[in-house]
Amino acid sequence: MKSILGIIMLFMLSSVAYAGISVSHTCPNNICLDGENVEFNMTIENNLNFSIVVTDYFLYETQLEKRFGQVSSPVLIAPGEIYSLTFEVPMFKPDEGFTYFYKGCVNVSQLDSITQREVCTDIKKSLTMTLKEDLECESDAECLDYEFCNTRIYRCLNVSCEGEVINHTCNTVDHPATASEDVPSAYTGYAFVILILVILAIIYFGLQRQKKAIIYMGGKKRYK
Numbered sequence: 001m002k003s004i005l006g007i008i009m010l011f012m013l014s015s016v017a018y019a020g021i022s023v024s025h026t027c028p029n030n031i032c033l034d035g036e037n038v039e040f041n042m043t044i045e046n047n048l049n050f051s052i053v054v055t056d057y058f059l060y061e062t063q064l065e066k067r068f069g070q071v072s073s074p075v076l077i078a079p080g081e082i083y084s085l086t087f088e089v090p091m092f093k094p095d096e097g098f099t100y101f102y103k104g105c106v107n108v109s110q111l112d113s114i115t116q117r118e119v120c121t122d123i124k125k126s127l128t129m130t131l132k133e134d135l136e137c138e139s140d141a142e143c144l145d146y147e148f149c150n151t152r153i154y155r156c157l158n159v160s161c162e163g164e165v166i167n168h169t170c171n172t173v174d175h176p177a178t179a180s181e182d183v184p185s186a187y188t189g190y191a192f193v194i195l196i197l198v199i200l201a202i203i204y205f206g207l208q209r210q211k212k213a214i215i216y217m218g219g220k221k222r223y224k
Helices: 002-019 179-218
Strands: 021-026 037-045 052-061 066-077 082-090 099-110 116-120 125-130 147-150 155-158 164-166 169-171
Touching: 021 099, 021 125, 037 052, 037 099, 052 082, 066 082
Parallel strands: none
Antiparallel strands: 021 037, 037 082, 052 066, 052 099, 099 116, 099 125, 147 155, 164 169
């Protein structure tokens, strides 16, 4: 009877936990380079009404039919809880092509049970490797002096600059004005003040002469 209950519980465990596993990967700058570490994240959600124990996490390549990146980190997950694990795996170009097709898998068991079940995600993920020799650059030193290395796409691009590009960097330092450049602006200011004074003087003396002429006209002294 116990064996039958164990089989039933194991079936429940595999079917429900199966839907509660997800996996994803992250590469620096979204480019997975051959020989570099790739970060994987695996999440397990316990949808059952009893606690489960997860002991091992690994990835399964569906075309090569082999495991890789296995991590042992036993953890007890209570009903309704979600557990996530992040781990890094050194990745290399596949023997054929450039892309891996993988699933995330765990070894899981019921609490106080020695019987484990291998459970994997239903959805396959793809991971494409890029060879380093296919990259145009990895640093500015591999580009021309007026270019920089865009490490998001590993390509040399022109430096956008309105000044002078020196050693892959835009330089837009303003040159200070010399004494000879400052002198004309000072003279211009003085000349403008003098011009205003001259105009005011001309207006003043013109008004004075006009006033005298009106006075003489009123005294009946007229000039031909």
